[in-house]
Amino acid sequence: MKKELEHKFVTELQDNQNIVHKICSLYTNDRESHNDLFQEITIQLWKAYPKFRGEAKFSTWMYRVALNTAITLYRKSKKRISTQDYESVIFKIKADEYDETEEQQLKLMYKAVRQLGDIDKALVFMYLEDKNYTEIAETLGITEVNARVKMNRIKTKLRTILNP
Amino acid sequence: MTDELDLLKKDWQKKEAHLPKLSYSDIHKMIWKKSSSIVKWILIISILEFTLPHLLYLIPSMEEGLKIYDNIGVSNYILVTSIITYVFAIYFIYQFYKRFKEISVLDDSKSLMKKILRTRTTVKHYVIFSLSMIMVTVIIMAIGVFLSDNLADAFPELKEGLKHISEEKLRFTLMLSIGGFGVLLTLFMGGVYFLLYGLLLKKLQKNYKELRQLEF
Numbered sequence: 001m002k003k004e005l006e007h008k009f010v011t012e013l014q015d016n017q018n019i020v021h022k023i024c025s026l027y028t029n030d031r032e033s034h035n036d037l038f039q040e041i042t043i044q045l046w047k048a049y050p051k052f053r054g055e056a057k058f059s060t061w062m063y064r065v066a067l068n069t070a071i072t073l074y075r076k077s078k079k080r081i082s083t084q085d086y087e088s089v090i091f092k093i094k095a096d097e098y099d100e101t102e103e104q105q106l107k108l109m110y111k112a113v114r115q116l117g118d119i120d121k122a123l124v125f126m127y128l129e130d131k132n133y134t135e136i137a138e139t140l141g142i143t144e145v146n147a148r149v150k151m152n153r154i155k156t157k158l159r160t161i162l163n164p
Numbered sequence: 165m166t167d168e169l170d171l172l173k174k175d176w177q178k179k180e181a182h183l184p185k186l187s188y189s190d191i192h193k194m195i196w197k198k199s200s201s202i203v204k205w206i207l208i209i210s211i212l213e214f215t216l217p218h219l220l221y222l223i224p225s226m227e228e229g230l231k232i233y234d235n236i237g238v239s240n241y242i243l244v245t246s247i248i249t250y251v252f253a254i255y256f257i258y259q260f261y262k263r264f265k266e267i268s269v270l271d272d273s274k275s276l277m278k279k280i281l282r283t284r285t286t287v288k289h290y291v292i293f294s295l296s297m298i299m300v301t302v303i304i305m306a307i308g309v310f311l312s313d314n315l316a317d318a319f320p321e322l323k324e325g326l327k328h329i330s331e332e333k334l335r336f337t338l339m340l341s342i343g344g345f346g347v348l349l350t351l352f353m354g355g356v357y358f359l360l361y362g363l364l365l366k367k368l369q370k371n372y373k374e375l376r377q378l379e380f
Contacts, residue, residue: 010192017183109168109172122273127173141273
């Protein structure tokens with residue numbers, strides 16, 4: 001029974017691992033921390049898995065646990081090796097797919113998003129993942145109106161970061 | 165700006181191709197690793213905080229110290245203080261256990277943070293209580309020294325050395341050192357406590373404040 005559950009969980013997480021990787025890439029600056037956070041999210045997901053009854057989609061349930069881990073439970077390790085090449089691997093943008101200005105703009109945008117606070121990042125993340133405001137509000141524990149207000153403020157913040 | 169964020173959104177979806185891909189066995193290995201989450205650290209530190217003050221009594225020299233209470237005639241008051249301390253310690257441990265059990269990663273972020281902070285508050289109250297009890301003990305000892313008729317007898321092993329010191333001077337020195345020790349111990353424990361939790365919960369507190377501020 002336990003083995004079965006284990007197998008089901010690992011398979012489902014493997015299929016949906018992109019979600020966790022995307023969160024890790026937003027919240028950490030180097031490969032080591034990325035793996036660290038991925039590890040912690042996996043543990044938290046596994047611990048909470050027996051309570052997952054399948055009412056929601058696995059991925060929806062994952063968003064909540066993963067984001068909670070990133071913004072609440074995770075303790076950044078002290079090692080701070082900021083590697084530039086890591087960023088270019090994770091946010092690799094194929095040059096031939098874009099014209100240069102667009103590529104430049106995107107690079108700046110990613111950089112600006114990474115400068116935001118933990119909560120702001122969570123909002124931007126869910127926005128980018130095409131979540132609606134109801135879901136964003138429910139995940140963070142705020143009202144829908146407040147989620148919208150906050151998102152507008154983030155947009156303004158990003159604008160000032162991009163055009164100081 | 166909305167255009168730029170939408171541009172980012174389009175790119176975000178394309179980015180998936182460049183993300184790392186972990187194998188089944190990679191993930192399988194991960195589920196058996198130990199968590200190092202804030203909640204786990206709070207649990208470990210709290211258990212230490214609950215047990216450490218009581219372990220102190222197991223050190224032999226502390227046991228000898230208890231004899232001094234007898235000698236200066238305050239052992240009954242110290243006993244009452246100890247009983248109160250233990251009753252409250254049990255109450256606090258029960259509260260802490262209840263709060264700790266409530267923490268669930270499936271809650272929304274704000275509730276989760278709130279519950280973690282409440283758990284921490286319970287321990288904080290316990291630490292403040294413990295420190296107050298240390299102070300009470302110290303005050304009782306100081307009063308005992310003040311009222312004791314024959315101070316030199318209270319410290320048999322020091323008797324020889326104490327012969328040359330006048331009773332008044334001894335009384336004053338003892339009260340001062342007991343008082344000083346009490347204050348230092350309280351400050352030290354308080355400092356360790358606030359440093360420990362201050363560092364551990366800095367990020368969590370900041371994020372909680374940010375979510376809460378949205379309501380106003």
